[in-house]
Amino acid sequence: MWQALGLCRTFHGHDSYITIGSNIGRPECEIPTCGIDWITTPQPVVLDLWPQQLVRPTGKITSIVSWRGPFGPIEYNGRSYGLRVHEFRRFLDLPQQTGRTFELALDIHPTETVDLARLVDHGWSLVDPRQVACDPDAYQRYVQNSWAEFMVAKEMYVKANSGWVSDRSICYLASGKPVLAQETGFPTSIRRARAW
DSSP: OTTTTTSOOOOOSOSOOEESOTTTTSTTOOSOOTTOOOEEOOOOOOGGGSOOOOOOTTOOEEEEEESSOSSOOEEETTEEEOOHHHHHGGGTTHHHHHOOOEEEEEEOOTTOHHHHHHHHHTTOEEEOHHHHTSSHHHHHHHHHTSSEEEEOOOHHHHHTTOOOOOHHHHHHHHTTOOEEEOOSOOOHHHHHHTOO
């Protein structure tokens, strides 16, 4: 969208273009191709480096996420495409509704006191992502000690029907953990496998 709007020029000087958005180039996806014939592929993972771990029945449902990220919402073709914060607010009641422990390693600016308070008031446990992902080993331990991942996508991935899947989700799955993922237009093959 940034390329199509002339906000940046990043698609030049290459022979092939690969994306993890499995719906890019399909009619149901609102993300422009910018005239490029995209190759779609799932996130790669080296399974030998992510051995399966036993799923603990009473463990935490976790995620490692940024609340806003470095870029703001974007307007494209008269529609606004927002950030994870815009989607996540829809799920605030989840810990209270399920009685499960949900923990976020959340990258959120400390001045976002209203959102921080709402998360805590609704039963979300918050930890510093710089602690749980301070190095590759700590990141892997955090993922593998979780019962499952709860993945909320950025609003732009959801609204655009991008087919995006998080690299974190792939690591959880490789470790034998379930992933509760928000729908972003997953391809039929993924839906059929019911791995998500």
